[in-house]
Amino acid sequence: MRIVMYTDYQCPDCKKIEEQLKEIMGRGLSLAVIIKQFPLSTQCNPNAPGDLHANACWASRAAITAGMLRGDEGFWTMHHWLFARGGGFTDAELRAGLAELGFDADVFVATMQSEATLAPITSDIEEGISLGIVQTPMIFINGIELKGWNAPGALTRAVDTVLAASPAAARVSEDRPPTAQERYIADWREAPVRAMPESVRRKKALGDEGARVDVVLFGDYQEPFCADADGILRLWTTGTGTTIRYTFAHFPVDPGCNPATTMRLHDQACLAAKAAEAALLMGGDEAFWKMHDWLMRNRGRVTLETLDAACDELGIEKSLFFDAMKQPQNMERVAEDARGAQGLGITSIPMIFINGKHVARWKVGSENLLPRIIEEAGKMGG
16 A cells, blocks of 8 residues: 655644554554655745745755655654654754754754755655645545545545555556646536526626536636636637636625625725626626726726726727716625625635536646636536
8 A cells, every 4th residue: 555645744634644644554554655745835835825834844854854864764753753743843942852863963954954855845846736736735545635634534544445445566656646637627527516696697698608618707807817717718608619608707805895805905806896897787798798808908907097998999988887887786786796706605716617616726837727627518518
């Protein structure tokens, strides 16, 4: 049996899994355990969402150093010491621990601070990213990801289940876990179908009403990722082959018009959403999508003055548009969309649904996965 675990010594969930792993390793099984480093700190991991665990990089470097100096025995000795103290230590605490564990403190610290300890960590991080890691721990048993690791005793139960099947012996290098792209598409494929809110169902979608693929995006006109996804999706509303019905719903990240958020990221978001709804009110769906396109192309430049110029560019009657801007139902519709997104569990934007299934992750690096998911959805049908 092969267990590969991407971990962070300051991650509380990793420590819980470590307790199960320690018990499993003590059984004397025919078992290979590979620990991969994925510290959630931007000090050594540019993919971390901030410096969540301030000592995680140094903890990983300590584990790597112990392995460099004393092989597997040294690595596991330090690995267990780090988890026992939650991955945190001061210089004095590290030196005291090194003496207790039988390491030469001066040699250890000099090695730990060298560039040689960063290379294995960087390699592990890059490998984790290629596999679609989004949090720690990420665990593979015989090349298959253990997705329910956070359930009580999940690792222990999974190991017992695999052992009961008497798997054939193999090397870790022979395991073929899915790539990040495959993993993210599988996450969409396996997601439950969610009913869209009434405010979304009332909207007139862009594209062929008979299209086999229905896409809903909750977004903010000032958010670059929303514009990226929107641009791809609108391309798929026309042409040959698979096409989509595309609905844009509002989630401006500004509590001034969004009752579902307390965060204010974009100071022009509410004005932009109001402009889109005003265009719809005075000119119907055609005017809405014209204004939608202009807003997506002019992120960060939405003012009353630029909207005045936009009316000239788009052939929208100014007096009717600005009268429509004053109507309270515009913000009511925006708030209704936002509450609908909240009911669907929105945590970030854009939030995208394809045939009712949430696309939790739609990019791997610079690669946009939406075309691949749309193609698959078209083959599966609505």
